[in-house]
Amino acid sequence: MSDPGAALHNELHGLTVPDLLRRRAAQHPFKLALSAHSHRGHRDRLSYGQLVIRMESMARELYRRGLRQGDRVALFLSNDAVREAVLTALGCWRLGAVVAPLNVRASHDELQHALALVDPAQIVTTAEAQARLARFCPLASILVLGGDPGHEAAWPEPEQVFHTLDLPEVTQAESPSVLLFTSGTTARAKAVTHCHRSQLFCGYAVGGAIGLTDQDTYQGAWPIFTSSVLNMACMSAWVHGAGAVVQQATLANAGRRGLIESEGTTVYHGVTSPLHFMIDEFARGHYDLSRVRRLGYGGAAMPPEKRLALHAQFP
Numbered sequence: 333m334s335d336p337g338a339a340l341h342n343e344l345h346g347l348t349v350p351d352l353l354r355r356r357a358a359q360h361p362f363k364l365a366l367s368a369h370s371h372r373g374h375r376d377r378l379s380y381g382q383l384v385i386r387m388e389s390m391a392r393e394l395y396r397r398g399l400r401q402g403d404r405v406a407l408f409l410s411n412d413a414v415r416e417a418v419l420t421a422l423g424c425w426r427l428g429a430v431v432a433p434l435n436v437r438a439s440h441d442e443l444q445h446a447l448a449l450v451d452p453a454q455i456v457t458t459a460e461a462q463a464r465l466a467r468f469c470p471l472a473s474i475l476v477l478g479g480d481p482g483h484e485a486a487w488p489e490p491e492q493v494f495h496t497l498d499l500p501e502v503t504q505a506e507s508p509s510v511l512l513f514t515s516g517t518t519a520r521a522k523a524v525t526h527c528h529r530s531q532l533f534c535g536y537a538v539g540g541a542i543g544l545t546d547q548d549t550y551q552g553a554w555p556i557f558t559s560s561v562l563n564m565a566c567m568s569a570w571v572h573g574a575g576a577v578v579q580q581a582t583l584a585n586a587g588r589r590g591l592i593e594s595e596g597t598t599v600y601h602g603v604t605s606p607l608h609f610m611i612d613e614f615a616r617g618h619y620d621l622s623r624v625r626r627l628g629y630g631g632a633a634m635p636p637e638k639r640l641a642l643h644a645q646f647p
Contacts (some may be wrong), residue, residue, distance in 0.1 A: 337540060344536060344571065348503045348528040349425045350387060356573055357384040364549065364575035366566070367595055371413035371458065371477045375580075383422070389490035390423025392497045397473070397484065399454060401428030401502045404511065406452040406472070408434045408461055409556060411581040416477055417556045418566065418578075419490055420456050421510070425528065428503040429453075432511040432523065433557040436461075442521065444468045449523045450511060456487055505529040512559045526563070534559075535567025539574070542599060542628055546573030549623075551592060552601035553579040565601075574599075585613035593620045600624055600646075603631035608638055614645045621646050 344352070356365070361381030369375050378386065399405065405424050409417045421431040432450040434443065447469045454473045455465050462476055479486030509531055511523040526534075544550060550569045554560030561578060569576035577595045579588060588610060592600060607629055624646045 340571070341536060344529075344532045346505050347532060348505055348507070349509065349531060349567075349570075350384075350422070350503065352532060352570060353380065353384050353387065353422075356380045356570060360546070360573065363546075363573070365570065366415075366418060367575065367577040368415035368418055369412055369578070369580035370415040371409075376415045386419050386490040387422035387426050388499075389493040390419050390488065391426035391499055392495060393488035393490070393493045394420075394423045394429070394454075395427055395497060395499055396495070397454075397488070399424070399427055399429050402430070402508075403427075403453040404430045404432055404450050406432045406434055406447065406450050406455045406465075406469075407556065408436060408455060408457040408465060409477075410436050411553075411556055411561075411578065413458070413477055414556050414561065414578045414580065416456065416487060418561070420487075421562060423490070425503065425509055426499065428507050430508050430511060430525075431562070432513075433562070435513065435521075435557045440464075440468075442516065445520060446513060446523070447472075503528065505532075510562055512563070513557070531563055531567050532571055534563045535569075535571035538564050539568035539572040542568070542601070542626060544568055544572040544574045544599060548572070548574040548598045549577055549595055550574050550599045550601070551577035551579065551595060551597040552628075553583070553588070553603070553606060554601075555581075585609045586617060589613055589617065589619045589621070592624060596623050598623050599626045599628070601628040601630075604629050604634055604638075605632070607634070607642060611638065611641045611645065 357380040362379050365380040365383045366378045407417050424431045434446050452472045456475045457465055459476050462474055475487040476485055477487045505528050508525050509528050510526045513521045513523055554565050565576045
């Protein structure tokens, strides 16, 4: 009898993230790959086929603007623009560039330290943060969300990129792909380098541990500046053929519950305190949570009475 886990493990060897997405798009072009909030105020739902198209469009425009293999792109965005953050990352990975998500809650000193380590060629951010970042990193090209689409300083919306450049296939499994910062609670935050291989196998391990399958929709409130969005959420979902649903920063308890219902979420992952608040919200509204089959939590212990309450609410 064949072992599906071993077959998936073997499939990942030698692949890059773009390679994996192309495979999933060929297998399930219309299946949900990513549901993510946009800075424009709506939630975008992209299938695997659409995600690959956006990846290629983003890569073409970033390449036209001078981004090349090995260059670094800093993301200074909250989860209210997590769609744009993930699409930027995909365009970078297609070109062999490296993404560095930065903590939007960082102090001036912490941000200056992080930018000095990353030394980005480009920074993607909002208009509100543009001046702050330009002061710390004057040589980087800053791409601003919501700017004039025809302006070189505007973030390139991939839905509006129509030119066809022949892009080189330069990325390998061992190519650096992302710089993820440690918490900095005991010392200066350090930038940890991942490559395509380590990202995919992180997704293999985490997704396998929580039992993701290609029938699942995996939702959580992971901040983009941690390892959780690009590695734990997206890679876990995409490696196992599931859909990733990333909550925006401003989503309240009713919104979390409503999103579980509207997306048909089957696996929910969060930190302990919001799950406590979601228990109270359940009494205020009527939510169809019947598709949820597993809850994951971390960051703190879950009291037994809270586990029982969650078990009763998520049948």
